[in-house]
Amino acid sequence: MSDNFPFQNPEQLQQWHQGIKDANRNNIFCHCRACGYEWMDSAFDVTCIQCSSKDIKSILSWQFPDD
Template sequence: MSDSFPFSNFEQQHQWYQDIDNANRNNIFCHCRACGYEWMDSKKEATCVKCGNKDVESISAWQFPDD
């Protein structure tokens, strides 16, 4: 196994992606660059819920500590 590939089989890789999807559920911080509105969502490719703009910055909030 290569050092650059951390999974020993397809099932482990699939489970890792599933775990990331579960962590992202309702846990993506979104910020509209047009109107400044901020909200939590489940998808990174969000459209602003206030003004409809597609220029939205999104960050997986679970990546940051709570303190």
């Protein structure tokens, strides 16, 4: 492996991949295109709790910067 590779062994790489999967599963930002309501969820196939619309934009929230 390269000197720039941040993982010492394949298990560390697997742990990193699992962390990304966990973040994806538990941190989904949802925006209702119909009424504008926004919330966090753990699924992509959701219905707006304000207006019952299925027209939802879902974004993996870990992609947003913290600042």
